[in-house]
Amino acid sequence: MNMTRFKEIQSKGIITKSKLPDANYVINPYTGCEFGCAYCYASFMGRFVDEPIAEWGNYVFVKANAVELARAEIDHLIAQGPEMTVLFSSVTDPYQGAESKYRLTRGILEIFVEKKYPGTVGILTKSALVTRDIDLFKALPKVDVGMTITTTDDAVSRFLEVRATSATRRLRTLKELNEAGLPTYAFVGPLLPHFVYREALLNDLFAAIADTGTREIYVEHMNIARYILERLLQELQREPDEVKQVYINAEQKKHKEKLTSMVGELLEKHGLRLRLGQTIEHKKVGELKGRNPQTAPTKSKTPKLSVE
Numbered sequence: 001m002n003m004t005r006f007k008e009i010q011s012k013g014i015i016t017k018s019k020l021p022d023a024n025y026v027i028n029p030y031t032g033c034e035f036g037c038a039y040c041y042a043s044f045m046g047r048f049v050d051e052p053i054a055e056w057g058n059y060v061f062v063k064a065n066a067v068e069l070a071r072a073e074i075d076h077l078i079a080q081g082p083e084m085t086v087l088f089s090s091v092t093d094p095y096q097g098a099e100s101k102y103r104l105t106r107g108i109l110e111i112f113v114e115k116k117y118p119g120t121v122g123i124l125t126k127s128a129l130v131t132r133d134i135d136l137f138k139a140l141p142k143v144d145v146g147m148t149i150t151t152t153d154d155a156v157s158r159f160l161e162v163r164a165t166s167a168t169r170r171l172r173t174l175k176e177l178n179e180a181g182l183p184t185y186a187f188v189g190p191l192l193p194h195f196v197y198r199e200a201l202l203n204d205l206f207a208a209i210a211d212t213g214t215r216e217i218y219v220e221h222m223n224i225a226r227y228i229l230e231r232l233l234q235e236l237q238r239e240p241d242e243v244k245q246v247y248i249n250a251e252q253k254k255h256k257e258k259l260t261s262m263v264g265e266l267l268e269k270h271g272l273r274l275r276l277g278q279t280i281e282h283k284k285v286g287e288l289k290g291r292n293p294q295t296a297p298t299k300s301k302t303p304k305l306s307v308e
């Protein structure tokens with residue numbers, strides 16, 4: 001296994017406009033993510049730092065001036081009004097291992113607390129480190145803490161989500177966040193394609209999430225754009241052909257419809273509410289002209305807040 005390389009850089013901006021359906025702005029304190037998930041759509045970020053897609057997970061550019069930038073940019077964000085939502089993070093994990101050392105996510109959150117940021121601060125992570133900042137989450141007027149959990153099987157999570165906190169530890173972390181009285185949700189994304197043949201495993205996942213006390217989930221089909229599939233198949237090269245085929249089939253309408261229908265039934269069974277009212281689907285890469293919908297740049301010549 002490759003070791004992750006770290007490099008400190010100076011960034012031009014840190015609070016970035018977003019086209020996500022449930023976030024107006026995003027904050028990515030790092031470029032790259034040492035968790036290195038095999039299905040990660042954010043691997044396209046390598047183009048901004050001259051790293052090939054296949055290297056995703058092996059490098060992290062640390063935005064060393066992120067806290068300073070947040071201090072300079074937050075007043076403009078506050079001026080956008082209390083209905084705004086800002087998400088940590090969209091193309092990296094804000095609580096990956098580097099955060100233990102650099103404390104950029106924490107440093108930015110401290111500014112949000114100090115300024116009593118009136119909008120919603122959203123968190124999305126695969127890391128148990130998130131509980132370190134419970135004190136700050138409690139001090140924020142509006143917070144929404146999400147944990148990505150795609151399976152209950154640690155062997156699957158170790159294989160696909162290479163260096164992230166194990167699935168069972170993430171479930172325990174979600175429970176701890178609930179016990180702290182925070183509003184939480186589980187992000188089941190990507191909805192792993194093999195569930196279509198193993199409904200009992202999806203049932204187990206929804207049951208385990210409900211057991212943590214979380215009541216809201218956000219479900220997203222796997223984004224199987226060409227650049228993602230190529231990297232994924234590289235990771236799956238030692239697997240039998242039928243396993244690879246499951247991932248290739250994930251793009252088929254019939255496959256997605258079956259999964260969507262299974263999700264509908266299991267939500268009711270486990271008393272879970274589906275965020276956005278539907279299982280989310282990505283656009284096909286051809287329609288996007290190689291751009292990820294979540295980070296497509298907006299055209300603003302003199303942005304107060306940076307646009308990646």
Ligand code: SF4
Binds near residue numbers: 034035161
């Ligand atoms: S934790 Fe998120 S950003 Fe990091 S590699 Fe995994 S999917 Fe990508």
